[in-house]
Amino acid sequence: MNVSFLSFGPKHMRACLTTALLAGVAALVAPLAHAERADRDKPLNVEADNMTYDDLKQVNVFTGHVVATKGTIVIKADHVEVRQDPQGYQYATGTMDNHGLAYFRQKRDGIDEYIEGNAERIDYDGKQDLTTLTTNSTVRRLQGLSTLMDQVHGSVITYDGEKDFYTARAGKDVAGPGNPGGRVRAMLAPRSGGPAPLSGGPATLAPAPQIEGTVQP
DSSP: OOEEEEEEOTTTHHHHHHHHHHHTOSOOOOOOOSBOTTGGGSOEEEEESEEEEETTTTEEEEEEEEEEEETTEEEEEEEEEEEEOTTOOEEEEEEOSTTOOEEEEEEBTTSSEEEEEEESEEEEETTTTEEEEEEEEEEEEEETTTEEEEEEEEEEEEEETTTTEEEEEOOGGGOBTTBTTOOOEEEEOOTTSSOOOOOSSOOOOOOOTTTTTOOOO
Protein backbone atom coordinates (compact mmCIF):
# COMPACT_ATOMS: atom_id res chain seq x y z
CA MET A 1 0.00 0.00 0.00
CA ASN A 2 1.33 3.38 -0.97
CA VAL A 3 0.76 5.86 1.87
CA SER A 4 0.85 9.59 1.22
CA PHE A 5 -0.14 11.60 4.33
CA LEU A 6 -1.65 10.22 7.52
CA SER A 7 -2.93 12.40 10.33
CA PHE A 8 -3.48 10.99 13.83
CA GLY A 9 -5.25 13.02 16.51
CA PRO A 10 -4.92 11.62 20.06
CA LYS A 11 -8.58 10.43 20.18
CA HIS A 12 -9.02 9.34 16.58
CA MET A 13 -5.82 7.47 15.71
CA ARG A 14 -7.24 3.94 15.93
CA ALA A 15 -10.49 4.77 14.16
CA CYS A 16 -8.73 6.47 11.26
CA LEU A 17 -6.25 3.64 10.75
CA THR A 18 -8.90 0.92 10.98
CA THR A 19 -11.04 2.73 8.41
CA ALA A 20 -8.06 3.06 6.09
CA LEU A 21 -7.20 -0.61 6.26
CA LEU A 22 -10.76 -1.92 5.84
CA ALA A 23 -11.55 0.38 2.96
CA GLY A 24 -8.19 -0.10 1.27
CA VAL A 25 -7.57 3.62 1.20
CA ALA A 26 -4.11 4.50 -0.07
CA ALA A 27 -3.85 7.80 1.81
CA LEU A 28 -5.56 9.83 4.49
CA VAL A 29 -4.99 13.56 4.08
CA ALA A 30 -5.43 15.97 7.00
CA PRO A 31 -5.38 19.07 7.00
CA LEU A 32 14.77 26.68 23.44
CA ALA A 33 13.42 28.86 26.05
CA HIS A 34 11.71 25.49 25.48
CA ALA A 35 10.86 23.33 22.53
CA GLU A 36 7.75 24.51 20.73
CA ARG A 37 5.10 24.15 23.45
CA ALA A 38 2.20 23.30 21.15
CA ASP A 39 3.92 20.34 19.46
CA ARG A 40 2.60 17.63 21.76
CA ASP A 41 -1.02 18.67 21.08
CA LYS A 42 -0.64 18.61 17.30
CA PRO A 43 -1.67 15.63 15.14
CA LEU A 44 1.02 13.27 13.92
CA ASN A 45 1.24 13.25 10.10
CA VAL A 46 3.16 10.50 8.31
CA GLU A 47 4.18 10.12 4.67
CA ALA A 48 5.59 6.74 3.58
CA ASP A 49 5.68 4.16 0.81
CA ASN A 50 3.98 1.46 2.89
CA MET A 51 2.09 1.00 6.15
CA THR A 52 1.09 -1.98 8.27
CA TYR A 53 -1.19 -1.83 11.32
CA ASP A 54 -1.28 -4.32 14.20
CA ASP A 55 -4.64 -3.87 15.93
CA LEU A 56 -3.71 -6.22 18.78
CA LYS A 57 -0.53 -4.34 19.68
CA GLN A 58 -1.87 -0.94 18.58
CA VAL A 59 1.29 -0.39 16.55
CA ASN A 60 1.62 1.23 13.12
CA VAL A 61 4.75 0.54 11.09
CA PHE A 62 5.66 2.79 8.15
CA THR A 63 8.43 1.90 5.70
CA GLY A 64 10.07 3.55 2.73
CA HIS A 65 11.24 7.17 2.77
CA VAL A 66 9.20 7.93 5.89
CA VAL A 67 8.62 11.54 6.93
CA ALA A 68 6.74 12.05 10.21
CA THR A 69 5.74 15.52 11.42
CA LYS A 70 4.06 16.69 14.62
CA GLY A 71 3.88 20.47 14.81
CA THR A 72 7.48 21.62 14.34
CA ILE A 73 8.85 18.12 14.99
CA VAL A 74 10.22 16.28 11.95
CA ILE A 75 11.51 12.69 11.86
CA LYS A 76 12.90 11.14 8.66
CA ALA A 77 13.84 7.46 8.50
CA ASP A 78 13.52 4.23 6.52
CA HIS A 79 11.25 2.74 9.19
CA VAL A 80 9.03 4.55 11.69
CA GLU A 81 6.99 2.69 14.31
CA VAL A 82 4.16 4.63 15.94
CA ARG A 83 2.13 3.68 18.99
CA GLN A 84 -0.27 5.45 21.32
CA ASP A 85 -0.95 4.83 25.02
CA PRO A 86 -4.43 4.78 26.61
CA GLN A 87 -4.04 8.45 27.59
CA GLY A 88 -3.55 9.45 23.96
CA TYR A 89 0.19 10.20 24.11
CA GLN A 90 2.08 9.24 20.97
CA TYR A 91 5.48 7.59 20.64
CA ALA A 92 7.58 7.16 17.50
CA THR A 93 10.75 5.20 16.76
CA GLY A 94 12.71 5.87 13.58
CA THR A 95 15.47 3.58 12.26
CA MET A 96 17.52 3.28 9.09
CA ASP A 97 18.73 0.42 6.90
CA ASN A 98 22.43 -0.44 6.51
CA HIS A 99 23.61 1.75 9.41
CA GLY A 100 22.28 4.93 7.85
CA LEU A 101 21.31 7.88 10.02
CA ALA A 102 17.75 8.91 10.79
CA TYR A 103 16.98 12.65 11.17
CA PHE A 104 15.20 14.70 13.84
CA ARG A 105 14.35 18.41 14.12
CA GLN A 106 12.29 20.54 16.54
CA LYS A 107 11.87 24.31 16.83
CA ARG A 108 12.63 26.11 20.08
CA ASP A 109 9.73 28.09 21.50
CA GLY A 110 9.59 31.83 20.86
CA ILE A 111 12.91 32.19 18.99
CA ASP A 112 14.22 31.41 15.52
CA GLU A 113 16.32 28.44 16.63
CA TYR A 114 16.07 24.71 16.02
CA ILE A 115 17.46 21.56 17.58
CA GLU A 116 18.26 18.93 14.97
CA GLY A 117 20.14 15.67 15.00
CA ASN A 118 21.04 12.36 13.38
CA ALA A 119 21.44 8.84 14.73
CA GLU A 120 20.88 5.23 13.70
CA ARG A 121 17.82 5.18 15.98
CA ILE A 122 15.59 8.03 17.12
CA ASP A 123 12.90 7.62 19.80
CA TYR A 124 10.33 10.35 20.47
CA ASP A 125 8.32 10.23 23.71
CA GLY A 126 5.28 12.50 23.33
CA LYS A 127 4.32 12.28 26.99
CA GLN A 128 7.63 13.62 28.28
CA ASP A 129 8.59 15.60 25.13
CA LEU A 130 11.81 13.58 25.20
CA THR A 131 13.87 12.61 22.16
CA THR A 132 16.60 9.97 22.44
CA LEU A 133 19.16 9.53 19.67
CA THR A 134 21.01 6.21 19.86
CA THR A 135 24.22 5.04 18.12
CA ASN A 136 26.52 7.47 16.30
CA SER A 137 24.45 10.45 17.43
CA THR A 138 24.90 14.13 16.64
CA VAL A 139 22.77 17.03 17.89
CA ARG A 140 23.05 20.61 16.59
CA ARG A 141 21.57 23.92 17.72
CA LEU A 142 20.81 26.07 14.70
CA GLN A 143 20.04 29.75 14.35
CA GLY A 144 17.39 29.77 11.69
CA LEU A 145 17.81 26.62 9.66
CA SER A 146 21.34 27.21 8.42
CA THR A 147 23.70 28.78 11.00
CA LEU A 148 25.36 26.23 13.29
CA MET A 149 25.70 27.43 16.88
CA ASP A 150 26.40 24.31 18.98
CA GLN A 151 27.12 20.70 18.09
CA VAL A 152 27.48 17.58 20.27
CA HIS A 153 28.55 14.14 19.04
CA GLY A 154 28.28 11.00 21.14
CA SER A 155 26.91 7.47 21.36
CA VAL A 156 23.57 8.34 22.99
CA ILE A 157 22.13 11.86 23.21
CA THR A 158 18.89 12.71 24.98
CA TYR A 159 17.10 16.00 24.27
CA ASP A 160 14.51 17.13 26.82
CA GLY A 161 12.27 19.55 24.94
CA GLU A 162 10.24 20.51 28.01
CA LYS A 163 13.27 21.52 30.12
CA ASP A 164 15.37 22.51 27.10
CA PHE A 165 18.60 20.63 27.67
CA TYR A 166 20.39 17.67 26.20
CA THR A 167 22.82 15.13 27.62
CA ALA A 168 25.36 12.90 25.89
CA ARG A 169 27.13 9.63 26.61
CA ALA A 170 30.36 8.21 25.23
CA GLY A 171 30.47 4.86 23.43
CA LYS A 172 32.55 2.59 21.23
CA ASP A 173 30.34 3.32 18.23
CA VAL A 174 31.81 6.85 17.99
CA ALA A 175 35.42 5.78 18.46
CA GLY A 176 37.82 6.56 15.65
CA PRO A 177 41.16 8.16 14.77
CA GLY A 178 41.90 10.86 17.32
CA ASN A 179 39.14 9.57 19.60
CA PRO A 180 39.90 5.89 20.36
CA GLY A 181 37.84 5.95 23.55
CA GLY A 182 34.69 7.14 21.82
CA ARG A 183 34.41 10.18 24.09
CA VAL A 184 31.72 12.82 23.71
CA ARG A 185 32.87 15.77 21.59
CA ALA A 186 31.24 19.19 21.53
CA MET A 187 31.51 22.59 19.87
CA LEU A 188 29.83 25.27 21.98
CA ALA A 189 29.50 28.77 20.57
CA PRO A 190 29.76 31.82 22.86
CA ARG A 191 26.26 33.02 23.64
CA SER A 192 27.28 36.63 22.93
CA GLY A 193 28.72 35.90 19.52
CA GLY A 194 28.47 33.70 16.47
CA PRO A 195 29.42 30.08 15.99
CA ALA A 196 32.86 29.04 17.17
CA PRO A 197 35.14 26.40 15.61
CA LEU A 198 35.79 23.07 17.32
CA SER A 199 39.17 23.35 19.00
CA GLY A 200 41.03 21.96 21.97
CA GLY A 201 40.30 18.65 23.63
CA PRO A 202 36.97 16.82 23.65
CA ALA A 203 34.27 17.92 26.10
CA THR A 204 32.56 15.33 28.27
CA LEU A 205 28.91 15.91 29.15
CA ALA A 206 27.36 13.75 31.91
CA PRO A 207 23.70 12.68 31.90
CA ALA A 208 21.42 14.69 34.17
CA PRO A 209 20.33 12.59 37.20
CA GLN A 210 16.62 13.20 36.62
CA ILE A 211 16.61 11.51 33.21
CA GLU A 212 19.45 9.05 33.62
CA GLY A 213 18.34 5.54 32.76
CA THR A 214 15.50 6.52 30.44
CA VAL A 215 17.35 5.47 27.29
CA GLN A 216 15.91 2.37 25.64
CA PRO A 217 18.37 -0.38 24.68
